[in-house]
Amino acid sequence: MTDTIPIPPPAERGSSTLSFLNPAAPEPWASFVEQIDRVTPYLGGLARWAETMKRPKRMMVVDVPIIRDDGSVAHYEGYRVQHNLSRGPGKGGTRYHPAVNLNEVMALAGWMTVKNAALNLPYGGAKGGVRIDPHLHSQGELERVTRRYTSEIGAFIGPDRDIPAPDVGTNEQTMAWMMDTYAMNTGVTATGVVTGKPIPLGGSLGRHEATGRGVFLAAREAGRHRGIDPRGARVAVQGFGNVGGMAARMFFEAGSRVIALQDHSATLYRDAGIDVHAALAHVAAHGRLEGFEGAETIGDDDYWQLPMDFFVPAALEGQLVAERARKLQARIVVEGANGPTTPAADDILQERGILVVPDVLANAGGVAVSYFEWVQDFSSFFWTEEEINQRLERIMVGAFDSIWKLAAERKTSLRTATFIVACQRVLAAREQRGLYP
Numbered sequence: 096m097t098d099t100i101p102i103p104p105p106a107e108r109g110s111s112t113l114s115f116l117n118p119a120a121p122e123p124w125a126s127f128v129e130q131i132d133r134v135t136p137y138l139g140g141l142a143r144w145a146e147t148m149k150r151p152k153r154m155m156v157v158d159v160p161i162i163r164d165d166g167s168v169a170h171y172e173g174y175r176v177q178h179n180l181s182r183g184p185g186k187g188g189t190r191y192h193p194a195v196n197l198n199e200v201m202a203l204a205g206w207m208t209v210k211n212a213a214l215n216l217p218y219g220g221a222k223g224g225v226r227i228d229p230h231l232h233s234q235g236e237l238e239r240v241t242r243r244y245t246s247e248i249g250a251f252i253g254p255d256r257d258i259p260a261p262d263v264g265t266n267e268q269t270m271a272w273m274m275d276t277y278a279m280n281t282g283v284t285a286t287g288v289v290t291g292k293p294i295p296l297g298g299s300l301g302r303h304e305a306t307g308r309g310v311f312l313a314a315r316e317a318g319r320h321r322g323i324d325p326r327g328a329r330v331a332v333q334g335f336g337n338v339g340g341m342a343a344r345m346f347f348e349a350g351s352r353v354i355a356l357q358d359h360s361a362t363l364y365r366d367a368g369i370d371v372h373a374a375l376a377h378v379a380a381h382g383r384l385e386g387f388e389g390a391e392t393i394g395d396d397d398y399w400q401l402p403m404d405f406f407v408p409a410a411l412e413g414q415l416v417a418e419r420a421r422k423l424q425a426r427i428v429v430e431g432a433n434g435p436t437t438p439a440a441d442d443i444l445q446e447r448g449i450l451v452v453p454d455v456l457a458n459a460g461g462v463a464v465s466y467f468e469w470v471q472d473f474s475s476f477f478w479t480e481e482e483i484n485q486r487l488e489r490i491m492v493g494a495f496d497s498i499w500k501l502a503a504e505r506k507t508s509l510r511t512a513t514f515i516v517a518c519q520r521v522l523a524a525r526e527q528r529g530l531y532p
């Protein structure tokens with residue numbers, strides 16, 4: 096496989112190219128398959144079922160037409176991939192981004208299968224998306240896209256079938272529209288059809304912060320094993336949205352020096368540490384880091400060579416490629432994003448003694464609290480934020496500890512150890528369920 100991830104051109108109004116037929120589309124699915132190949136030798140007798148992980152169970156590509164504010168008709172490509180349902184209903188986010196394509200959603204769904212099993216959540220893995228740039232659309236247009244998309248995939252989702260949640264480019268409002276559309280189409284107000292909802296609609300306290308909080312907890316645990324205290328540690332974060340913004344805030348509030356931040360608009364550096372609260376306020380007001388005056392702007396090349404203790408990639412997949420892995424001066428990488436490190440870069444980091452806490456463990460706090468939300472919706476009994484955060488910490492630290500021990504026993508990376516735990520659970524379920532004779 097190649098180690099570069101080309102970004103295909105945005106599919107906006109008038110596009111007639113289906114991205115999954117485009118041979119130039121990026122290949123995160125190849126990274127996922129390579130990760131499965133790497134874990135297969137550790138699976139013993141279950142290895143005969145390993146091919147299951149390389150074949151998504153069900154994939155939908157749907158046309159999402161809307162009437163735009165100017166009266167024109169536009170078509171968008173939508174996807175929902177249910178990668179594996181052996182352990183329970185599908186679960187995973189919904190991405191709105193101009194470069195989303197089927198290959199990417201397949202990989203993201205596969206990583207959800209692994210993540211959910213690694214945390215022992217009673218779910219399979221799924222993911223969805225619409226190939227659209229949400230920044231170029233009005234709220235009205237986004238609502239129409241969301242409602243149409245939800246109707247198109249409506250027969251395949253449901254509280255006990257497949258439960259979407261937010262991801263890049265979507266948020267609580269998107270989930271409210273999805274829930275309402277599902278309710279209109281089925282005649283049932285089933286709040287558990289999506290998670291990450293607004294609190295008054297059955298959302299959970301702490302869900303908005305959960306992924307970033309979990310990233311911080313994973314970093315803290317990894318630091319404990321490497322003798323690095325977050326207090327006073329030098330930290331850089333890539334991506335300053337839901338995940339990166341909250342992770343940066345948690346480090347900042349724990350006394351770390353957040354020396355660098357990067358989003359799609361700017362790369363910022365301040366050796367004495369950036370005031371993360373001020374940066375978050377700037378992004379809340381302007382939608383981007385560009386223009387923030389509490390740090391200097393640096394070049395991308397300099398950013399990848401800054402000396403630091405923790406690096407948190409929390410933007411998109413394929414960011415930490417081999418060339419950057421050779422330069423990176425971090426002691427621990429904690430993957431907030433899904434798939435930020437290519438397999439080739441992973442090998443280089445390992446050779447260089449840089450510890451990587453993989454996405455399928457480090458960013459699992461979001462889906463863990465989504466699970467809490469789903470359970471609360473079913474029981475119609477809601478927990479306090481303190482209860483949620485305590486349970487989140489318990490589940491994250493428990494998973495981290497057992498995966499750390501397994502990695503030490505089997506002499507593997509944390510990524511391989513996480514995949515071992517997850518694939519054993521998924522494939523044992525597959526074997527026990529059996530195939531139709």
Ligand SMILES: NC(=O)C1=CN([C@@H]2O[C@H](COP(=O)(O)OP(=O)(O)OC[C@H]3O[C@@H](n4cnc5c(N)ncnc54)[C@H](O)[C@@H]3O)[C@@H](O)[C@H]2O)C=CC1
Nearest residue numbers: 262263264306334335336337338358359410432433458461
């Ligand atoms: N939202 C959630 O609960 C979860 C999200 N994730 C993953 O975390 C990552 C980020 O997701 P969210 O924070 O929800 O998305 P978001 O849309 O809230 O934020 C994305 C951030 O990445 C930045 N970004 C985009 N392209 C970039 C580039 N080329 N270089 C630098 N920065 C760039 C954007 O400016 C923005 O700050 C994704 O990989 C997502 O799949 C993983 C687990 C759960």
Ligand SMILES: O=C(O)CCC(=O)C(=O)O
Nearest residue numbers: 187188260262461462465
């Ligand atoms: O909260 C969820 O259900 C899924 C979040 C997600 O998409 C992810 O963990 O990548």
